[in-house]
Amino acid sequence: MLWATAGVITLGFLVALQIVAHHLGIPGPITQQAREVIHAPKSGFLLYASMALTMVVLTWRQRLISLGAALGIDLVFLTVRWAIGAGLPEDGHPFGNGALWVVLGLAAIALTRRTGPDRVLLLKGVGLGLLLVTGRKTGDTWLLITSQTLPVTLDPYIAMADHALGNPSWLAGRLLEAGGPVAEHTLDAVYAQLAVAAVVVALYQLRDVAAERRFPRHHLVRTFLVIGLVGPAVYMVYPVVGPMFAYGPDGGTWAAADLWPNTLPPISTPYHLPFDEITPRNCMPSLHTAWATAIFLHTRRGPRGLRVAGTFWLVATLAATLGFGWHYGVDLVAGVVFAYTIEAGLRTFDRGWDRAGLLLVGYGTTVFVALLAAYRFAPLEMARYPWLAGPLLLLVMASVVYAYQRLIKLWQGVTVPAPRTEPQPEPA
Structure with a gap:
């Protein structure tokens, strides 16, 4: 029944998207x-x-x-x-x-x-x-x-908010240039073949399907597809093209300035930036970061080689998204929170809407919305007080990660041992 329902919903969505594209x-x-x-x-x-x-x-x-x-x-x-x-x-x-x-x-x-x-x-x-x-x-x-x-983008707002993290895309861009063509080709291959890497992990998870004649309840493909389905909806309300286009040579005459990756954007009042009808508005959140995070999560219970590969793919994807100027640092923070929230939601659904899982999904959603609101309505404050805003961004992201790990331990029945007490002497 679940597969049939998912099939009908997917088909309806594809037809609707086909009609919109045709118009x-x-x-x-x-x-x-x-x-x-x-x-x-x-x-x-x-x-x-x-x-x-x-x-x-x-x-x-x-x-x-x-x-x-x-x-x-x-x-x-x-x-x-x-x-x-x-x-x-x-x-x-x-x-x-x-x-x-x-x-x-x-x-x-x-x-x-x-x-x-x-x-x-x-x-x-x-x-x-x-x-x-x-x-x-x-x-x-x-x-x-x-x-x-979407004729305008919010890049100036995101660039200001990114001052809170020290504008990591500018630093990563310079480091990647110094790394030469080998580093560029390696990271480009990692970025481009992310879906293939996900399939490798999924094949490990689904290795017993033919023998058992059934699919496991939860696997990476589900998370991957839901991230790809929900993420673009955020693009429609939060259009961002990325530093290479908004502040770099690829933006041409539409760029706010030609600054990336050598000159940091000055702290100034942000504005809606008109942009061309070709460049996708696909930065907020970073779905490549979300997908790489999902791969990382789904390799944690695999063999050592798979865990190492999952960690490598996450680190290399983060380096590529920043180093090629495709994303701002704050995009990555939102992408991590987005991935953990989606993963928690799918696992909670499998458990019959467990209360602890629902609380985490609600918390992750609240943090994600709060991040987007802060980037939009308080970017100047974040740029002027990076010593406060930067640690706060990392702290709220870490809180979602920590809450997810605690939830998984709770579901696995792992409890904190009671404190040890000295044995009391028998009464006389």
């Missing part, structure tokens, strides 16, 4: 995904990652057959494109169509060749895989909508 004259998520059945995909890695998620419900023999079929189809597509002289778009990949064809083929097999629990399990696997790629297309459409419907 704005931009490609919607359904259109974009349908094109990749034939045209070169935007991310072949993501399509193969989605196929890997689907294959968690298959036996090893079926997985090998599916992988072979995907590679064979991709080889055919590559040969045909080469034969007719069809080049790739600037952001296209030469592979990935085969993976999408296999996922769609498994959906057809489930509907025509399977029955009962086997059909349901295979359809769940297909749905999980398609949700990953559809979530990516949905995000792309959201970004186009923000750029065309």
Whole structure:
């Protein structure tokens, strides 16, 4: 019942977003995904990652057959494109169509060749895989909508609030330049393939699905998708383009000034900054930070190698978001609070709306809203008193993290041991 409800809601949301995109004259998520059945995909890695998620419900023999079929189809597509002289778009990949064809083929097999629990399990696997790629297309459409419907941004407000943290994006940008091309290429790869990293963690969590014939109650894909669904809604009420655009060379004539990353923005009264209809308003909160935080949380109970990888991906993602000038420091603080709140909400839902979980969700939501309000209505005060505002920002973020850890311990039945007392002598 839950899967069916989620499917209906997702389909309704996609149709609504497709209609909005059509009225704005931009490609919607359904259109974009349908094109990749034939045209070169935007991310072949993501399509193969989605196929890997689907294959968690298959036996090893079926997985090998599916992988072979995907590679064979991709080889055919590559040969045909080469034969007719069809080049790739600037952001296209030469592979990935085969993976999408296999996922769609498994959906057809489930509907025509399977029955009962086997059909349901295979359809769940297909749905999980398609949700990953559809979530990516949905995000792309959201970004186009923000750029065309929000003519001004709040970057000057965020830049002022960021003084409370010492404007870390400016420092990180200079450090990344000093690190040279190796550091830049490494961080760029980490940032771009965040969804693939999430799939690796999810595959570990879902490794027993085929044997147990059921999905675990909670796994990373759920958190990843909810973050991607809820986050863009905040973009619509809090448009921010980031320091590289608002204060750097990529903003062109729309930039408030060409300051990033060498000159800090002066403390001055913030204002609404008009901006172009191309650059996405996708900074507040930092969803890459939220997703990397979710990966970190879901690797804590894995083997040592997975825990190390989760920590690396979080640190590298934070470095990339700041170093490339895509986010302000305060975006990251909001992203961490956002991720912990979403994760707590999903776990609380699984437990039947546990009271302690509901309190944490309410607290995390309150802190998140308070952060956004402070960035908007008190940025000058934060810039003028960084010795107070900076520690307060970090303290409220840490309080959400601490409350989440306490909640997990409570759910696991971990209690604080009672203080030891000296034995009393027996009465005479």
